[in-house]
Amino acid sequence: MSALRNTLDRLKPTFSKGGKLSALGSFFDAMETFFFVPKTVTRRGTHIKDSVDLKRTMITVMVALIPVFLFSIYNIGYQMNLAYGYGWGFWMIVWKGFLKILPLYLVSYIVGLFFECMFAQIRGEEVNEGYFVTGFIIPLIMPVNVPLWMLALAVAFAVVIGKEVFGGTGMNIWNPALLARAFLFFSYPKMMSGDAVWVAHKAGVDAVSCATPLSEMASGGMSAMSHSALEMFIGLIPGSIGETSTLCILLGAILLIWTGVASWKIMLSCACGGLLIGLLGPVPAYYQLIMGGFAFGCVFMATDPVTSAQTETGKWIYGFLVGAFAVTLRLFNPGYPEGMMLSILLMNTFAPLIDHLVVNANIRRRQRRVKTA
Amino acid sequence: MSEHIRLKRGLDIPLAGAAPAKIAETVAPDLVAVKPTDFKGLVPKMAVKEGDLVKAGQVLFVDKLRPEVRFCSPCSGSVQAVVRGDKRKLLAVVVKAGKEQESVKFDTVDCAKLDKQAMTEAMLERGLWPMIKQRPYGIVANPADSPKGIFISALNTAPLAPDAEFIMQGQMENLQKGIDALGRLTSSKVYLSCKAGSAFESLKGAEIYTFEGPHPAGNVGVQINHISPINKGEIVWTVDLVSLAAIGRCLATGSYDMTRLVAVTGPAAKEPAYVKAVQGISLASIGKYAQGGNVRYVSGDVLTGENVGADGYLGYFDSQVTLLEEGDYYELLGWLKPLRLKKFSFSHLYWSWLAGKKKTYKLDTNTNGGPRAFVVSDVYGKVLPMDIYPVYLLKACLAKDIEKMENLGIYEVIEEDFALCEFVCPSKIEIQKIISDGIDLMLKEMA
Numbered sequence: 001m002s003a004l005r006n007t008l009d010r011l012k013p014t015f016s017k018g019g020k021l022s023a024l025g026s027f028f029d030a031m032e033t034f035f036f037v038p039k040t041v042t043r044r045g046t047h048i049k050d051s052v053d054l055k056r057t058m059i060t061v062m063v064a065l066i067p068v069f070l071f072s073i074y075n076i077g078y079q080m081n082l083a084y085g086y087g088w089g090f091w092m093i094v095w096k097g098f099l100k101i102l103p104l105y106l107v108s109y110i111v112g113l114f115f116e117c118m119f120a121q122i123r124g125e126e127v128n129e130g131y132f133v134t135g136f137i138i139p140l141i142m143p144v145n146v147p148l149w150m151l152a153l154a155v156a157f158a159v160v161i162g163k164e165v166f167g168g169t170g171m172n173i174w175n176p177a178l179l180a181r182a183f184l185f186f187s188y189p190k191m192m193s194g195d196a197v198w199v200a201h202k203a204g205v206d207a208v209s210c211a212t213p214l215s216e217m218a219s220g221g222m223s224a225m226s227h228s229a230l231e232m233f234i235g236l237i238p239g240s241i242g243e244t245s246t247l248c249i250l251l252g253a254i255l256l257i258w259t260g261v262a263s264w265k266i267m268l269s270c271a272c273g274g275l276l277i278g279l280l281g282p283v284p285a286y287y288q289l290i291m292g293g294f295a296f297g298c299v300f301m302a303t304d305p306v307t308s309a310q311t312e313t314g315k316w317i318y319g320f321l322v323g324a325f326a327v328t329l330r331l332f333n334p335g336y337p338e339g340m341m342l343s344i345l346l347m348n349t350f351a352p353l354i355d356h357l358v359v360n361a362n363i364r365r366r367q368r369r370v371k372t373a
Numbered sequence: 374m375s376e377h378i379r380l381k382r383g384l385d386i387p388l389a390g391a392a393p394a395k396i397a398e399t400v401a402p403d404l405v406a407v408k409p410t411d412f413k414g415l416v417p418k419m420a421v422k423e424g425d426l427v428k429a430g431q432v433l434f435v436d437k438l439r440p441e442v443r444f445c446s447p448c449s450g451s452v453q454a455v456v457r458g459d460k461r462k463l464l465a466v467v468v469k470a471g472k473e474q475e476s477v478k479f480d481t482v483d484c485a486k487l488d489k490q491a492m493t494e495a496m497l498e499r500g501l502w503p504m505i506k507q508r509p510y511g512i513v514a515n516p517a518d519s520p521k522g523i524f525i526s527a528l529n530t531a532p533l534a535p536d537a538e539f540i541m542q543g544q545m546e547n548l549q550k551g552i553d554a555l556g557r558l559t560s561s562k563v564y565l566s567c568k569a570g571s572a573f574e575s576l577k578g579a580e581i582y583t584f585e586g587p588h589p590a591g592n593v594g595v596q597i598n599h600i601s602p603i604n605k606g607e608i609v610w611t612v613d614l615v616s617l618a619a620i621g622r623c624l625a626t627g628s629y630d631m632t633r634l635v636a637v638t639g640p641a642a643k644e645p646a647y648v649k650a651v652q653g654i655s656l657a658s659i660g661k662y663a664q665g666g667n668v669r670y671v672s673g674d675v676l677t678g679e680n681v682g683a684d685g686y687l688g689y690f691d692s693q694v695t696l697l698e699e700g701d702y703y704e705l706l707g708w709l710k711p712l713r714l715k716k717f718s719f720s721h722l723y724w725s726w727l728a729g730k731k732k733t734y735k736l737d738t739n740t741n742g743g744p745r746a747f748v749v750s751d752v753y754g755k756v757l758p759m760d761i762y763p764v765y766l767l768k769a770c771l772a773k774d775i776e777k778m779e780n781l782g783i784y785e786v787i788e789e790d791f792a793l794c795e796f797v798c799p800s801k802i803e804i805q806k807i808i809s810d811g812i813d814l815m816l817k818e819m820a
Contacts, residue, residue, distance in 0.1 A: 005703060033743060037707035041700050041738040045805040046796045047675045048388070051716035051723060053742025053799050055708040057749060126743045157744055170746030170800070212619065259721045263751065310750040311762065359765050363780040370604040 008032050008069075026120040030127035058132040060261050065136055065300065066250035071248045072095035072241045076144050076200055079083065079238055083199045083210060100200050101241065104139035107148050111155040114136075119164040130169030130176075131159070136302060137177040140242025141293065141341075142184075143197035150188060154180040174348045175307045178297075178341055185341065193337070198238035210238045214292040214330065214337040221282030232290045243293040253299040262303035266319035270298040273323025281331045288327045295338040298323065307348040311358040318354050322347045377569060380586030380598050382758040384719050384793055388675065389733040390639040390696070394539045397646035400635075402448045402470040404655040406456075407433055409444070409463050412503060413512045414816055417444070417463050425452045430477035430500060430629025435465045440743035442513060445500030447631035447652040449475045465686065476628035484553035484624065489519075492557040499623050503689070504616035508597065510611050510812050511616035511787035520610045522601060523555045527567035527614050527755045528584055530591030531674040535636035535647065535693055537614055538571055545572065548614070550621030552578045555612065563589040566596040583683065589758065594790040603784045614691045619652075635659075639675070640735035641668045653686050656694060663696050669738055671695040676792035677805070700739025708742070716741070719797045720752070745800035753804075756793035760787065761795055767804060770811030775818055778811055787812065 008031075014021050015028035032038075033055075042049060077093030077100075080086070088096065112135045113127075120127040138155060158180035163172040185192045199210050213232055216224040227237050235245025243249075256262035271289055278285030290295060302308060302322045309318035322343050329339025336342070377655040402433035409417040421427060428449040436442040436607050453469040466601070479499050487495065493516045496502050503512040505523075529537050541548065556561050556578050567573040569583040582600055584590045593611045603609055612620070615633050622630055638645045643664040650659075656670045660683055663670070671678040672688040675695050679688060687694065707713065717725045717734040725734070753763040759780040769777035788805040795804035 004705075035706060037704040037739070037741060038743060039701045039703050040740045040743070044680075045803045046792055047669065047671055047678065047680065047695070047738050048386070048736040048796065049740050049742075050720065050797045050799070051707075051713065051718045051725075051799060052720045052739045052797075053708055053801065054745050054748055056722050056744065057720075057799055059709060126745070128745060130748070138405075168746060170748045178615065248608055261722070305749050310764065312751070312754070359781070360761050362760065362762055365760070366604070366780065366782060369602060370606075 002036060003055070008035070010131045017214060018354070023121065024117075026125075026127050027117045030117065030120075033126065053124040055129045055132075058129045059262055060259050061256065061300070062136050064255040064261075065133075065140070065242075067248035067251040068140060068242045068245065068296070069136075070138060071235060071245045073101055075236055075244055076100045076241065078236055079144075079199045079210070096200075100144060101139065103134075103148055103239075104142065104146070104151060104310070107151050108135045108138045108155055111152045112159050115156060115159040115164065119160075119168065123168070125168070128169040130163075136174045137242075138180050141177060141181050141240050141296070143192060144183065144200045145197045146191060150184055150191060154183045157183045162249055170306055172306060173352075174345055175301050175304050178345055178348075181341055182345060198240075212239050212292065212337070213237060213287075217281075217283055217287075218330075218334070218337045225283065225287075229284075229287065229290065232287070239285055240293060240296075243296040246290045246295045247300050249295045256299065256303070262299065263305075263308070263315050263319075265315040266303045266308055266322075267298055269316045269319030270302055270323035273320040273325075274298075274327045275323075276326045277327040277331065281327070284365055288330065292330070292338045293340040294323075297326070297344055298346075302344050302347070307351065309351040309354045309358075311355050314358045318347055321350075375569075375574060375581035375583050377583045377585065378596075380590045380595070380599075380757055380758040383530075383587035383589055384797065385530070385730075386585045386675070386736075386755050386796065387717060387725075387730070387733045388532045388640065389735045390645045391533050391733075392535070392636040392638050392644050392645040392647050395647065395649055396634065397637075397644070399649040400654060402450075402474075402651045402654055403658050404467055405446075405448050405450075405470055405651060405653045406465040406467045406655070407444055407446065407653055407688065408465045408498075408689065409434065410465075411689040413510065413812070415513060417800040419455065419463070419466075421452050421466070422453050423455055423703065426450070427452060427468060428475050428477045429631070430479070430623075432500060432813055433468075435464070435514065439515070440530070441497045441516065442502050443497065443500040444503055444591050445629060447629070449473070468688075470508075476630065479623065479627040479629070481627045482554070484550065484557055487557055489558055489560075492554060495624070496554065496558075496600060496620070498804055499629065501620045504612055504620060506611045508594065508603055508611060508787065509784035510816055512816070514610045518608050520559050520561065520608045522561045522597075523559050523563045523610045523612065524593050524597050524600070525555075525563065525579070525612050525614065525617055526591055526593040526596055527565055527571070527573040528591040529614075530588035531585075531676060531693075532588070533636070533638035533645075533693070533695060534591070534674055535569070535634065537573070540634040540636075540647070540692065541572075541614060541618060544618040544622075545576070547618045547621035547625060548573070549578075550625045551612070551617040551619075552576055552621075553721070554620060555610075555617075556560065559610075564596075564600055566591075566593070586758070589756075589793060592790055594786055595758055598761075598785055602760070605779055605784060607784075616690065624717070633692050635691075636693045637662045637696070639671070639692060640737070641665050641696040641698045650818065653689065656681060656683060656685050656687065659694060661669040662694075664697055667699040667701070669697045669699055669798055671697060675736075677789045677798060687688045700737035702739070704739075719736055719756070720799070740801050742799070742801050744802065747800055747802065749799050752797050752799065753794040756797055757790070759785065759790065767791075767802075767807050768789060770807050770814075773811075773814055775815065778815065783811055783815060 075096030158176040162176040162179035278288035326339040326343035416437040417434040432443040450471040454467040455463040507514040563579040565579040673691040767782040
């Protein structure tokens with residue numbers, strides 16, 4: 001391992017200020033800190049620091065996404081197999097699914113990290129690890145047939161307009177991954193919804209039409225549902241790549257709550273909000289939690305610590321409204337069968353307002369104290 | 374009957390190197406320093422020059438704005454050096470201790486007979502006044518103010534902090550005298566907070582509160598926030614326990630005796646121990662307690678102390694030295710290691726929260742990551758048991774928005790109250806510096 005260290009030490013001057021490749025300094029720094037926790041020591045303030053850093057936080061979210069990721073690979077192959085009747089075995093299904101998902105990840109990470117490094121370089125900061133997670137999530141919330149150039153465009157939009165113009169990770173208003181999806185949703189609606197985008201194409205053949213539970217519910221209520229609740233919970237159904245398996249999402253949720261990375265308050269109140277409005281729908285309320293992107297959004301996207309409400313009271317309100325609005329959109333808006341994305345983005349917008357009200361209550365308490373004193 | 378307050382939020386960092394309750398030795402003073410930098414915002418004016426002979430209790434420098442506030446030499450000897458930094462800023466006055474220790478002889482004081490004015494003058498004359506801190510801002514108290522209360526914390530919860538009851542053995546009479554004296558300074562009350570069942574509960578003349586819970590339950594700022602929070606326009610004073618005993622002793626005996634028990638602690642201490650020493654001693658005289666090549670000498674505790682170096686001096690208010698190993702090493706894929714059992718984390722992202730309360734860690738000064746923006750926003754409130762929204766206050770400080778800072782509670786906090794927030798911050802933000810700058814701004818704008 002000291003060989004790696006020596007190589008990095010030898011290369012460092014080239015990438016440092018004044019070196020030949022100083023324009024790639026941020027990239028080098030990102031690589032170096034990826035392999036080695038830096039040797040910086042505290043200068044003022046506390047002399048010791050907690051061993052946790054953002055890299056650890058982000059990698060934990062990625063670990064929580066692994067069950068979803070693995071299941072997605074299988075489900076892509078499984079849906080292809082089902083639609084075209086290939087008769088593939090387990091490993092063939094996994095292999096085909098893998099081949100389909102690999103280019104999406106390559107595009108997501110290469111384009112995303114390019115812009116992250118570029119902006120870090122311009123600002124003279126270290127590359128933030130937030131994109132580890134964003135880049136991991138973006139392919140999971142896309143339909144499997146999304147063209148790669150479209151994905152690249154969406155990633156660029158999300159990173160540059162959604163995050164970097166505000167100042168980078170920690171300063172953004174909206175969840176960047178959802179912005180990527182929203183960008184495509186409004187720019188290329190044909191490729192993002194309808195019945196033709198959920199099963200991977202076979203070359204030279206027209207897309208297979210395959211309805212998701214959400215569109216079935218929108219078209220005919222309970223009688224049109226072709227999947228049982230258990231099937232929807234397990235997740236071998238059509239849908240965006242990573243959203244289908246509520247079971248795998250729950251596994252991730254357990255890890256996130258256990259480690260405290262994501263707020264259980266938001267998850268719980270979001271589910272409550274969804275269930276409550278779900279009572280008004282044509283299908284049992286709990287269907288809302290296992291259909292479409294509700295579970296995925298609730299666990300992995302509504303809980304983003306930067307764009308969600310940040311006060312503890314605010315989290316309850318924010319989560320509840322995310323769930324309630326999502327199901328409201330599903331049930332009462334004929335235009336969109338899915339409402340989770342728009343609901344989270346809307347509440348991202350309002351999260352600062354919710355926090356403002358909560359913090360204001362604290363301010364008023366303080367001012368009242370002055371008056372009574 | 375005393376009121377009991379139980380705090381849940383906070384963190385006791387399980388740092389290795391606590392001092393066992395026994396006194397290893399008496400360290401005779403050699404070089405001793407008084408540092409104006411220990412007092413926030415102080416502009417000092419020298420009263421002696423290099424080579425002058427001084428006695429213990431003789432004034433070394435005064436506050437330029439309030440010359441009646443004196444800062445005295447803790448031992449007798451000769452002024453060896455007046456250390457100055459950039460722009461001739463006075464950093465320290467170093468006194469070389471003589472063989473025989475001698476104090477200026479003051480009159481003994483009967484507290485009951487003095488009114489506020491007379492007591493203030495007595496304390497100013499004896500150089501005891503700088504031991505009184507004012508909140509808001511954590512500056513030396515203004516003798517002309519009348520505080521709405523004087524607060525004393527007789528509970529040390531900081532990492533490896535000296536045990537309050539142990540270091541105050543045999544000092545109860547002095548403490549009582551100190552409280553009597555403070556009682557003359559305020560028309561309101563003196564408040565004393567301690568552990569339930571401790572000897573301090575028997576002290577008279579102060580309203581006793583008992584506190585329970587992890588650090589920062591012992592921070593006087595947290596206690597004030599729960600007993601009687603500071604509102605805009607109000608002033609309270611605080612005195613630490615060691616200073617209180619010194620005040621009482623000086624008033625009772627008439628001699629300026631700044632001896633105290635100092636805890637030598639930390640993972641890089643060979644044998645952690647208590648030593649008897651005078652205020653402001655040179656750390657070189659306890660250098661033999663350090664082990665390892667690359668040691669950081671911290672005057673105070675690891676959260677709020679100052680890195681003074683092996684030749685530095687103990688701070689004016691400090692009765693603890695923490696010895697730490699410097700963490701200037703690379704760690705391969707440290708953030709990716711599943712276990713990393715030697716590192717401690719408040720979060721549940723490593724395993725230390727399952728390791729039980731008895732396990733201690735030899736933590737070093739590595740930052741364990743690079744600086745980032747605020748991302749994980751809910752961790753700070755978990756270690757700040759006050760009715761304050763930490764991130765919002767910090768952002769108000771960063772934005773220099775005075776009205777917001779006021780509204781969000783800047784008057785109620787000083788740097789030390791945010792120390793744990795800084796420790797647990799995954800973004801490695803220098804939070805105490807932000808608060809400090811915020812307070813500096815308030816001092817400037819409100820003056």
